[in-house]
Amino acid sequence: MTDSAIPVPLLHAEGIVKTHHGEGAPAHAVRGVDLTVQRGEFVAVTGPSGAGKSTLLHLLGGLQRPDSGSLRLDGETTDGWTEARWALERRRRIGIVFQFFNLVSNLTVADNVELPALLAGAAAKQARAEREKLLTELGLESKARSMPGELSGGEQQRVALARALVNQPRLLLADEPAGSLDSKGTREVMRQLAGFHQRGQTIVLVTHDARLASAADRVISFFDGRIADDAELAGTPPRGNGLTGVLELKD
Ligand SMILES: Nc1ncnc2c1ncn2[C@@H]1O[C@H](COP(=O)(O)OP(=O)(O)OP(=O)(O)O)[C@@H](O)[C@H]1O
Numbered sequence: 001m002t003d004s005a006i007p008v009p010l011l012h013a014e015g016i017v018k019t020h021h022g023e024g025a026p027a028h029a030v031r032g033v034d035l036t037v038q039r040g041e042f043v044a045v046t047g048p049s050g051a052g053k054s055t056l057l058h059l060l061g062g063l064q065r066p067d068s069g070s071l072r073l074d075g076e077t078t079d080g081w082t083e084a085r086w087a088l089e090r091r092r093r094i095g096i097v098f099q100f101f102n103l104v105s106n107l108t109v110a111d112n113v114e115l116p117a118l119l120a121g122a123a124a125k126q127a128r129a130e131r132e133k134l135l136t137e138l139g140l141e142s143k144a145r146s147m148p149g150e151l152s153g154g155e156q157q158r159v160a161l162a163r164a165l166v167n168q169p170r171l172l173l174a175d176e177p178a179g180s181l182d183s184k185g186t187r188e189v190m191r192q193l194a195g196f197h198q199r200g201q202t203i204v205l206v207t208h209d210a211r212l213a214s215a216a217d218r219v220i221s222f223f224d225g226r227i228a229d230d231a232e233l234a235g236t237p238p239r240g241n242g243l244t245g246v247l248e249l250k251d
Contacts, residue, residue: 008075010171010202011037011060016069018055029055031225037204042197044205044213047222053206054175056222060204061094061173062086074170091120095164095172099179101156103148110144113162120167134162138192154185161192172196174205178212190215
């Protein structure tokens with residue numbers, strides 16, 4: 001195989017380190033991580049509380065900066081990117097969903113989803129079309145005029161997912177997206193993540209829940225700031241159909 005045939009990874013982290021300096025002793029959250037994510041992968045990062053999973057995800061999305069190490073996105077180094085550059089790239093290339101949805105409470109569902117498209121410079125018509133497509137895919141078309149506070153947790157997280165995907169980012173980062181949901185909401189959101197992955201979306205999911213991690217096709221076990229294990233899920237059908245554990249969750 002020639003060099004030109006080797007695919008450029010979507011994400012490539014080398015030796016990234018992050019220590020938090022808060023009130024007490026420094027927290028060595030990420031202690032030197034090498035990680036490559038190819039286009040189309042669904043990677044779950046799992047591990048106990050405090051292992052450094054969220055910090056790792058924040059580093060991958062530029063919400064925090066590594067103290068050392070390097071991170072390439074689509075083959076391009078992010079070293080030296082300013083806040084403004086990261087904000088721009090998060091609008092264009094990286095969608096993020098968080099545990100607590102972070103929707104704008106005084107905007108309708110439709111406006112929440114359209115906003116990042118308009119901020120990225122899309123024409124109003126195009127933003128509306130993309131919003132309608134996503135809300136329909138996510139089973140939320142009847143909620144377009146609702147306010148976030150009128151929706152269930154699972155519905156709010158699906159709106160957050162639509163918002164994260166409205167600019168068709170190459171990478172979707174999800175930080176405990178089911179962490180505040182009941183089992184029905186968890187099932188809905190995980191089913192949607194698996195569906196987007198089947199349609200080619202690259203996803204990095206952080207979860208402390210091994211059952212949810214089994215929806216991915218690669219599971220990274222994170223422990224004490226380091227990758228303890230990195231495994232393709234044996235026997236998992238391709239493209240993240242491994243939802244058995246999630247779908248068995250009781251209400
Ligand atoms: N902003 C911060 N300031 C100081 N310490 C922090 C900060 N963020 C995280 N930490 C510490 O860094 C370590 C890793 O935290 P992190 O949130 O990345 O872990 P996690 O695996 O995501 O945990 P959880 O599953 O509980 O969310 C912990 O010791 C945490 O207390």
